[in-house]
Amino acid sequence: MSTSNLSPANAHEPTFFVVAIPKLILMTLFTAGLYGLYWYQRNWDIQCRGGGIVAVLYMLWPEFFLYLLLIRVDRQIRVSGRRYVWSPWWLACGVSLTAMLCIVLGVVALPLPGMAAVLMLMIALFCLVFGKVQRAINFCEGDPLGKGNAQLTLVNWLWISTVTMGWLLAL
Template sequence: MSMDTTSQAVPAAPPTDKSAPAFFVVSLKKLIVMHLCTAGLYGVYWYYKNWALYKQASGQAIRPRLRTIFGVLLLYPLLSRVHLRIRASERYHPFSPLGITLAAIIPLILGIATSSWLLSAPLLWGVTSVVLSAVQYVALVKAQIAINFCEGDEEGKGNADFTPENGLWMLGGGFLYFILFKPLLS
């Protein structure tokens, strides 16, 4: 019985093609505006683009759509790959894949765990939601700072401009906000 090591992909190997972007570059301003204005749906696109670019650059047999579905649960493997690529380039960027992942997951768990009893106190629910969301936004921004550094575009200038497609996504997000908050306005 032979062991075929070529069929076993090293899950966190740095991408082989150094010229192709391995991760999704976006300016922090655009990331925050798009995430807020699309009611968080831009985050789904963000996960997908990161995994799709990584697959293309690394040649690994991963499924970006499936990894996108599990989003934040697979943030640590994504950021570990960013960290490895930075190390492979012999540069240093102070970020913790685990710390960022925990800052994204813990507020999600707390929000789910407390939502049933917080709904009886709408003001407390609102304040708690804002605080937990702010922690998640900080995690997202820190992840993007590391990704932009990794790709050699620290300012995210390669994807800083808003496109007509971005505008359509924001209109959709505005409509979603309208649907969500309409009952509160009645």
């Protein structure tokens, strides 16, 4: 399925990357977070209309520019005359903080099996906050459930298979 959400009822160029929340979480988990980087890149690629040096700079420091992305989402919602109750600041902080803690705990949890439960809890918290960010983006794009990008594609399955095989080989 295409990542575009163009339909006769919603015939406009997307300004952000729409994806169903279950797919976002599944892909993030089964690609060890790599899909999150792809998600971030797609949003800035759409925002910067094809990339360029600005999009590359945003990609180098996602922790710093996630808030800027979410402010653009909020602005787009307001321009459309709709209202969405959320806090771009707190969600950006939540995503960045939980992502960094997942990385740190992942390194710590490898040699200390007792930390695995803490890592799983932090991953669940990250997915919860990341899902809230995507819910706002989907609302902004007029596709609250992300139906325009809800199905797993062949490329998605290749990502999942490759990362899973890598983990199995590492064990």
